[in-house]
Amino acid sequence: MNREKLFWNAIQLDEPIRAALENSNTDQSTVRIRTSNVLPDRLERFVTDLIASQNAIVRRILLGTNAADFFVGVQQQPSERIREEAQDFHEKGFFLELSAADELRKRGDFPGAIAAIRKVLEKSDGHVGIQFNGTLQLGELEAVELMRSDKPQSFLSDHKLANAEELCRIAKRSPKHLHLVAQILRRSAELGVAVHRTFGMLMNWYAHTRRGRDPIWVAVLASKVNDSLLETQKRYRRALRIGGAASKSRYRWVIPLPVIEIATEVIKLATSLESTGFKDAARYYDSASLELLRFAAAVATENGNIDELLKAVVTARMVGPKGSDEGLRWARSIVETWPEDSEYRRVAEELFNRTIQRQEGAEFENDIQTTPRQIHHNLLTAHGIDPTVLPWPKLIELAIRDDDPTRVLKECTQKFVSPHPIRDIALDRLGLDRANSKIIYCALHRHAVAGKELDEINDEFNTSYCSKCADRVAKPDDWSYYDDDEVIYARPPA
Numbered sequence: 366m367n368r369e370k371l372f373w374n375a376i377q378l379d380e381p382i383r384a385a386l387e388n389s390n391t392d393q394s395t396v397r398i399r400t401s402n403v404l405p406d407r408l409e410r411f412v413t414d415l416i417a418s419q420n421a422i423v424r425r426i427l428l429g430t431n432a433a434d435f436f437v438g439v440q441q442q443p444s445e446r447i448r449e450e451a452q453d454f455h456e457k458g459f460f461l462e463l464s465a466a467d468e469l470r471k472r473g474d475f476p477g478a479i480a481a482i483r484k485v486l487e488k489s490d491g492h493v494g495i496q497f498n499g500t501l502q503l504g505e506l507e508a509v510e511l512m513r514s515d516k517p518q519s520f521l522s523d524h525k526l527a528n529a530e531e532l533c534r535i536a537k538r539s540p541k542h543l544h545l546v547a548q549i550l551r552r553s554a555e556l557g558v559a560v561h562r563t564f565g566m567l568m569n570w571y572a573h574t575r576r577g578r579d580p581i582w583v584a585v586l587a588s589k590v591n592d593s594l595l596e597t598q599k600r601y602r603r604a605l606r607i608g609g610a611a612s613k614s615r616y617r618w619v620i621p622l623p624v625i626e627i628a629t630e631v632i633k634l635a636t637s638l639e640s641t642g643f644k645d646a647a648r649y650y651d652s653a654s655l656e657l658l659r660f661a662a663a664v665a666t667e668n669g670n671i672d673e674l675l676k677a678v679v680t681a682r683m684v685g686p687k688g689s690d691e692g693l694r695w696a697r698s699i700v701e702t703w704p705e706d707s708e709y710r711r712v713a714e715e716l717f718n719r720t721i722q723r724q725e726g727a728e729f730e731n732d733i734q735t736t737p738r739q740i741h742h743n744l745l746t747a748h749g750i751d752p753t754v755l756p757w758p759k760l761i762e763l764a765i766r767d768d769d770p771t772r773v774l775k776e777c778t779q780k781f782v783s784p785h786p787i788r789d790i791a792l793d794r795l796g797l798d799r800a801n802s803k804i805i806y807c808a809l810h811r812h813a814v815a816g817k818e819l820d821e822i823n824d825e826f827n828t829s830y831c832s833k834c835a836d837r838v839a840k841p842d843d844w845s846y847y848d849d850d851e852v853i854y855a856r857p858p859a
Contacts, residue, residue: 463498682717802815
């Protein structure tokens with residue numbers, strides 16, 4: 366008591382104090398009580414800490430009991446009860462192993478965490494809760510590994526759908542709350558597959574529209590974009606319907622995280638539309654995603670689940686185009702109500718600040734950068750093509766390698782590169798025009814060599830003509846193909 370105020374400290378949860386008592390010869394230790402832990406202002410936090418303290422004490426008593434004494438304590442019970450308790454202890458043990466796997470994740474050991482979860486899944490057959498949570502946890506880790514890899518980004522949305530379908534299989538009819546989570550996640554994943562295909566199709570359409578060299582193909586792509594958007598809208602409405610039905614269910618408490626997954630896919634769709642000029646449609650989906658996040662946050666608040674609330678507000682920071690802060694303002698309004706010494710508040714504010722810094726051009730360690738290979742993957746997968754199957758990997762590598770012919774053109778002011786008049790139009794339409802046939806020619810002497818690989822035809826060109834040319838004049842060292850508008854898509858003289 367101090368000035369008629371009552372403070373508390375859950376010493377059972379204070380690991381530094383416990384470690385100090387266990388590792389020293391003294392039976393005394395100094396305990397510092399946070400002044401933010403005041404009653405009755407933080408009664409909800411007090412109740413949470415009280416329950417956690419009780420669980421901590423029970424856990425320590427249980428762990429401190431040797432196997433022989435434990436057996437003596439339970440052997441007088443009916444055999445059926447003993448079997449039930451054994452199953453219950455098995456399940457609790459599996460949950461501990463999943464928790465240990467999550468600690469590996471937090472330390473950055475994703476392969477170790479994935480291996481640990483798979484081991485639990487192999488030996489927990491029949492434990493639906495363990496199978497469900499382990500599969501969900503495994504899917505999230507594998508998704509992160511896919512994001513960090515150079516595999517096609519479409520594999521990520523396909524993986525999420527496969528994981529959601531497996532969750533539906535595990536909780537096919539019961540438990541009801543897990544069944545509901547699985548169904549919403551499946552609808553979210555189906556939306557994600559449609560969103561990614563729409564993203565790729567929009568990229569195709571936008572690139573060819575800007576080039577303006579193939580009006581027939583632009584018209585075909587416009588039709589494909591329309592079909593893809595209609596399919597995505599259908600998937601979006603399906604996801605909303607099941608989310609709306611779940612909001613009225615007695616199991617409403619399980620839906621924040623699945624609803625956040627739906628909102629995340631809607632944010633991706635809005636971003637794709639914004640980047641390709643469909644700004645009004647992007648605003649519509651931005652507003653829709655923020656409403657979904659507000660709903661998820663409201664349910665998380667009802668449940669007193671700060672982890673789910675944190676995920677909702679940090680996801681909101683991604684809503685809207687660069688310069689828009691509607692989502693961020695709402696998220697900050699939530700976080701500013703949290704105690705200043707809260708770890709959750711610290712994490713949220715750090716992510717908010719990074720978002721603002723990224724908008725200003727800053728980059729951070731472990732940021733996932735979009736690569737030219739991923740761009741080609743997205744262009745191809747939008748058309749239903751698997752870019753990992755031959756001949757596509759070789760064509761992608763060639764298109765990337767020959768995208769910038771600076772290394773060849775710097776050798777002489779009279780050297781140019783142009784598309785070959787006899788070429789594979791399908792490659793041009795799939796964004797692989799740099800993998801198509803090309804010509805190196807000399808504007809002064811009218812020499813020319815054609816082929817597919819720029820380095821190979823350049824070697825032949827130099828051997829046949831440039832090596833013995835007295836008129837050869839190199840371009841400046843700092844010259845770049847993309848800085849010289851006159852050479853882009855240059856045609857050889859007639």
